[in-house]
Amino acid sequence: MDTLKDAPAARRTRRGRSQMTRSAEPGQNLHLRVPFITRGIPTYDLLGDEALTRIEATADRILAEIGIEMREDPEAVRLYREAGADVTEISAEAWNVRFEPGMLREILRTAPGRFTQHARNPANTVEIGGDATVFAPSYGSPFVMDLDNGRRYGTIADFENLVKLAQSSPWLHHSGGTICEPTDVPVNKRHLDMVYAHMRYSDRAFLGSITAPERAADSIDMCRILFGADFVDENCVIMGNFNTTSPLVLDGVTTQGIRTYAEAGQASIHLPFLLGGAVSPLTMAGSVAQCLAESMSSCALTQLVRPGAPAVLAGFLSSMSLRTGSPTFGTPEPALGSLVMGQLARRLNLPLRCAGNFSTSKQPDGQAMQQSMMSMMSAIQGGANFILHSAGFLDGLLSMSYEKFVMDCDMAGALHAYMKGVEVSDDTLGFDALAQNGPGEHLFGTDHTLRHYQTAYWDSALNDDQPFETWMDQGGIDSAQRANRRWKEILNTYEAPPMDEATDEALRDYIAIKKASMPDGWY
Template sequence: MQIASNFRLLETQTLSKIHETSLDILANTGIIFQSAECLEIFKAHGAKVDGQTVFIQEEMVDKAVNSSPETFQWEALNCERTINVGKEQQGIHVSMNNGPIYIQDLDMGRRPGTMKDLINLYKLGQQSKICSIVGQIPVEPGEVKNPHRYLDIFKQLLHHTDKPLFGYVGSQKEINQMFDMVKIYMGDPDCLKNKHLIGVSLNPLSPLRYDKTPCETMLAYAKEGQPIMVLTCAMSGVTAPADPMGTVVLQNVEILAGLVLSQLIFEGTPFIYSPASAIPDMRTANYITGSPVSNQINIAGIQMAAELYGLPTRCMAGLTDSKIIDCQAGFETMQNYLMVAMSGVNVVNECFGILDSIMTVSYEKFIIDEEIMSRAACVVKGIDYFEDDFSINTIKEVGHGGSYLTHPTTLKYCRKFWEPSVSETKSFDDWEKNGSLDVKLKANQKFKQILENSPDMIIDPDVGIDLEKYVKRVKKNE
């Protein structure tokens, strides 16, 4: 029996008050949607619309909460990698980063990301025992600037993973082209009708507005019933109230508005509540990720989703403002990941190698962060035990002053304990004999070894050819 439990910040009465305040704002202040199609959908379902401002009543929110599933299967090309997300899942699912511009390693330092780096990160995600969902854009390939770069990037994603897919935002036309590629990848033109295969994260423009791109993205994904994550990135005192609880409310309002729209487009669309707000550096108003108060705001959101709405949750986790792999990077990453993990979150992102407030991703920190996440997973899982009788017979057998070192139960279970992947546990003398490597150097060696042993492409070559033909045809016709 496990005794691990979720870390709660707010009492149920406070959660209810946040909900009631959110309903007031939705009904009386409203949300701007910069999309004629979205506005027509709201009108068709009885919402009051004034210009681009939509006023959402409580009944509409209640219906959306009830229609969005508590749990769903996120399918993969390799069915053994399919995951359950939500109430019935085991452990925490980790998805890849999105948004860094720079790549960093010990050999070449910090530099703009390239397509090769993007492919390398997809390969590391595919080979990772921690990463459950591969996709997004873990580093921007700066040299790829053609109008169809989204297809070139998406093609590489499909070449290098058989795990559940994480897609990108865009126009409905662009996203439907990516969906065509998923159908080629799956070998089934009807796969999106029958499976949840590709999710997306989209951002409101705080405060209280959805501009054209997130609206288009919502329309495209929801029409196909694919998982949607509305990720509010409000900054207290800048794009949200300076009062952290005010930011909790604003964040909740924006996410609920997205939930309602997703269910109006296609009832039953999986929706993942994704708080990602932050306390900025109030001296400069710059975005930072290391404040524990930011996590408190987002844990409040996770509580809202889990306890009031019954929705799966997702949150950014392995973040740091440090520019290099140093002590600050270590304690901020562990602080942020462990706080979110202990909240009971279902899915986390921005966990693999993040530095410099999500501007940079480090190859070495990717490997180090895997160990940080495995440590946190061990903590929140609760204590394992091996014997139903709590070893009473073993204790009696060894008796007073005896040794358990050579007891049969020790030999039986000694390999079941958690072990580090790059941390040093040997004696000082053994560490010196093995080259006196610190954790960064060990991580440097490990990521290179993983990439060296990764295949050039994991999908069937014929499927790769079909994807290439499709991309060339789209480029030729536009």
């Protein structure tokens, strides 16, 4: 062997490897950080035009022949009636509302296909709709869990911790809403603490309260303190996540909340929670048709209140175990349904919320991540614009897991790289990488490698990719245990984003006055 000939290449290799070691930090992925993802890959169109038209026709038939039952909100019924709906009184507080085919689509023409939700830090303002995708944490769990303390009811301290974890992740774009239920705070007052936690411990966009119209109004009033009343009057700064009562019911608490957000020009998400075989047909085409009908009828109310108010079409499609009656999450059939919902949303030119990191596993284990990936990828491939439940979902949504939260965030980072797509250029084709040293020579020290080594591949902050022997020597720590260490490190080093002291004081004063105005309510 000609050692003198090989020496320069060896020196280049050592220098290249040394430079990589000094510069690269695991899990940084600085080139992938964005306030929201701009899709660089196409959506997957599962069904052809004929099949989509049949689903739309079935949704129209549901709306025209069966109708939507509305309860305890005569003002919403009045708005639908004046828009041309056929209203039949069922009782003093309930009405059946039917819509001629095409009526709701016409009403929804004024809803924006894409809108901006402003964050208090303008660098974190997000776009929702079109080719934009936003990841937000999971929502609504009464329990929290971690490897140290097991499963327990959530507290306001847990809520604040989870907001901090979300704020600390570069792979979430949104602070979310009810990340867990803080059950140590009275039901009628906890919305104030939750909204304040999002405002104080995060500088990202967030969701407000929807559990009563007056709580929705409080959420918007607090935004007027944070952002300024004039800014809120002209811009979207908060969203509400509203569920229909399936099958085919809109209750008064929901419609009054929708009207409260729409009157203020704020955004709302309109979500049927469909459990196949229980509150929707167990066949996926039927569930999707029902989902479309319910979400359209809910979205349309926003345009009757204030044309142009942002509205997000949504679907939470779920299968069930027909042997036990238990919901199942992360299964393939609802994933296919999410793909179809994406196509239908694009035909309506409405932003879409669907799917997420769903799982019925009781631990942050292999089942949890397998089910999550099945569900999350359907949202990615289907073109979802706002993906709630992107981090922490466990136990069929009953529990928010600290460990799974950081595991899901790591996956979300990988999805940033996946959704960026493949750039094809003279540089990325890499001809020079092969030509520099020629056949039979490695590429470690080439100029192309040194130019791209920090950005070529996504680098996990959580995975262990070392050889087996090294992993064993370091204790054989599994992914859940690594995640346990990781969330504790994040919280130990967390620093709250700065907030103007006068604004913070005004928010705390508002909360104190509101809480003092009513007795504690626990139901």
